[in-house]
Amino acid sequence: MNRHPLQPVSKDDVARFREDGAICIRNVFDREWCARMNAAVERLLVNPGNRAREATKAGDPGRFHMNVFMWRWDADFREFALTSPLPELAATLMEQDRVSLFYDQAFIKEPGTREVTQWHHDLPYWPALGNDIISCWVALTPVNVAGSGVEYVAGSHKWGKFYQAVTPDKDGHFSASSFEPCPDFSQLKGDPKYKFISWDCEPGDVICHHPLTVHGAGSNPSPNRRAAISIRYAGRDARWDPRANVMRCEGEPETKLKAGDPLVLDGVFPVTWERERAHA
Ligand SMILES: O=C(O)CCC(=O)C(=O)O
Numbered sequence: 001m002n003r004h005p006l007q008p009v010s011k012d013d014v015a016r017f018r019e020d021g022a023i024c025i026r027n028v029f030d031r032e033w034c035a036r037m038n039a040a041v042e043r044l045l046v047n048p049g050n051r052a053r054e055a056t057k058a059g060d061p062g063r064f065h066m067n068v069f070m071w072r073w074d075a076d077f078r079e080f081a082l083t084s085p086l087p088e089l090a091a092t093l094m095e096q097d098r099v100s101l102f103y104d105q106a107f108i109k110e111p112g113t114r115e116v117t118q119w120h121h122d123l124p125y126w127p128a129l130g131n132d133i134i135s136c137w138v139a140l141t142p143v144n145v146a147g148s149g150v151e152y153v154a155g156s157h158k159w160g161k162f163y164q165a166v167t168p169d170k171d172g173h174f175s176a177s178s179f180e181p182c183p184d185f186s187q188l189k190g191d192p193k194y195k196f197i198s199w200d201c202e203p204g205d206v207i208c209h210h211p212l213t214v215h216g217a218g219s220n221p222s223p224n225r226r227a228a229i230s231i232r233y234a235g236r237d238a239r240w241d242p243r244a245n246v247m248r249c250e251g252e253p254e255t256k257l258k259a260g261d262p263l264v265l266d267g268v269f270p271v272t273w274e275r276e277r278a279h280a
Contacts, residue, residue, distance in 0.1 A: 001032045005085045006204075009092045017093045020197060021157035021213035025093075028085050029138065029204035038140050038203075040076040041227045044106060049073060051250070055115045055168030062113030062220055064168060067106040069250040077104060081231050086206070087273035090134045093208050096235035097275040100264045102126075102133060103249065104231045109148050109220035115168050117217035119185045121156065122232075125165040125174060126211070127242045127249065128263055132235030133211045139201035140227040148226040150207060150217040151198040153185055157210040165245070177245040185214065233272065234263040 005028045017023040044067055055064040070077035080086070081104050091099045107117070122135060143149050163182035165174040188194055199207060209215060211232075220226045240257040251268035263269050 001036070002030045002085060003083070005089050006030060009089060014093055014095060017208060017210075020152070020154040021210040022152040022154070022197060022207060022215070023093070024199035024201065024205060024207045025089060026202075026205050028089060028206045031204070033080070033084060034140055034203040036076055037080055037138075037229065038227060040070075040074060040080075041106065041108060041140060041229075043074070044070060045108065053167065053169050053171075056113070057115065060112070060114045062110040063108070064110070064113045064115045065106070065108040066168070068247070069103050070106060071101070071104050072250050077229075080104075080229070082270070082272050086136050086138070086231055087233060088278065089206065089208070090136055090233035091235070091273050091275070094132050094134050094233075094235045096132060098271055099233040099235050099273050100269045101272045102128065102232035102234045102238070102263060102269060104229060107217075107228045107230065109226040111220060111223050111225065113148070113220040113226075116219050117150070117168060118166055119182050119214055119216035120166055121161075121163060121182070121212045121214045122209075123211040124162055124177065124179055125247050127240060127246045127254075128211075128234070128238055129241040130234070130238035130263070131210070132237045133232060133263075134235075135209050135211070135230050135232050137207040137209065137228055137230045139205050139207075140203055140229065141225055142203065143201040143226055143228065144222070145198040145200055146218075147222050148218045148220040149198050149200065150215050151185075151196055152209060153214040154195040154197045156214040157212040159212075161212070163214070174245055182214065185216065234269065238263040
């Protein structure tokens with residue numbers, strides 16, 4: 001299993017990520033990692049634990065399963081989040097000397113899933129603030145933009161917007177905030193004001209996005225599972241910000257961190273990559 005991205009990340013990739021707020025980095029993982037994590041996903045679907053969210057409506061043919069903080073109780077998810085090529089990739093794209101793990105999240109759409117991932121951006125969901133937070137969305141199966149692929153509005157991380165969080169299962173805890181609703185950008189595809197970017201992916205490709213880049217994803221009309229794991233890493237300016245109507249984190253960081261503290265905490269938001277150590 002590879003420890004570094006299979007292809008180096010270029011200066012152009014870093015510049016593109018800054019400009020668009022999202023980029024696809026090809027071929028980050030080898031087949032062994034993909035096989036190991038697909039097996040981990042299979043286990044997760046059978047034993048989802050107590051943080052699972054099912055967004056499948058009654059009568060829908062496909063299961064839409066989401067889960068968070070798997071790294072805290074599953075050894076494969078832990079290795080993947082802490083020692084795989086991802087922390088280095090995250091640090092390189094954000095140009096950081098050190099990154100910590102914020103959390104991991106699974107997005108599994110079984111064949112026939114009807115529910116889409118609505119347009120949103122991530123920061124309003126989180127007890128965190130900052131630009132230096134990156135989501136590394138890892139494709140574990142082939143993903144087509146025409147099906148269940150993720151689409152982004154390029155540059156939307158610079159709009160200064162903070163849209164209301166909405167979960168696929170419409171959890172009222174999140175939607176009770178007073179932020180403006182996120183427009184349905186699928187209705188705005190013809191509007192020249194917006195540039196949409198997306199990528200068909202192969203297993204091992206990783207799409208990285210900024211916490212304020214607006215994105216959404218399709219249902220899964222295909223006959224195959226669509227499995228992705230999104231791992232969020234934090235850098236320099238990321239701060240703990242325990243607002244109302246946000247996600248609860250595992251490990252009780254609210255008892256140890258004050259608003260404004262860096263998003264680093266042993267065993268909860270552990271440091272996963274440091275330039276000094278990597279080059280020692
Ligand atoms: O995979 C999906 O459907 C959504 C992914 C997403 O919203 C994320 O990684 O932040």
